[in-house]
Amino acid sequence: MKYNNGGSNPQGGVQIFDRSFYKPDGTLDTRLHTYMLKSTAISVLSVTLGTPSKAQFTSKANLIEINPDGTETSIEGNDVMQLTLTDNNSTLKTLGITVQRTKGGTWFSSSWNGTTTVEQQISSGNVSIK
Numbered sequence: 001m002k003y004n005n006g007g008s009n010p011q012g013g014v015q016i017f018d019r020s021f022y023k024p025d026g027t028l029d030t031r032l033h034t035y036m037l038k039s040t041a042i043s044v045l046s047v048t049l050g051t052p053s054k055a056q057f058t059s060k061a062n063l064i065e066i067n068p069d070g071t072e073t074s075i076e077g078n079d080v081m082q083l084t085l086t087d088n089n090s091t092l093k094t095l096g097i098t099v100q101r102t103k104g105g106t107w108f109s110s111s112w113n114g115t116t117t118v119e120q121q122i123s124s125g126n127v128s129i130k
Helices: none
Strands: 015-022 028-048 053-066 072-087 093-100 106-109
Touching: 028 072, 028 106
Parallel strands: none
Antiparallel strands: 015 028, 028 053, 053 072, 072 093, 093 106
């Protein structure tokens, strides 16, 4: 994510893959499902530099199921995706992801505590906030 050259419009995108034994309707299944959460239109990009540095990203998102044969099935669009990221300028970096349905309810949370999504430590990869 970054602002355009004029510095006023955020641009970029996010694709998140989730594997779950739950069907799109929320019922438990014996088959592992693969879902893609894909951002479409960014509405907020907020960065606070320091120790720690924090970033927040909000956009519209589409939810798609990746079928076993590799084809894609659209499940729902225009949901709201929110990512929060904390970078402590060390090996400790945390991330939280939430996707809210336009019709109400939560499609996905990376770590729901009963009230909100809690950031979790990123175990691999590299993330930085500039």
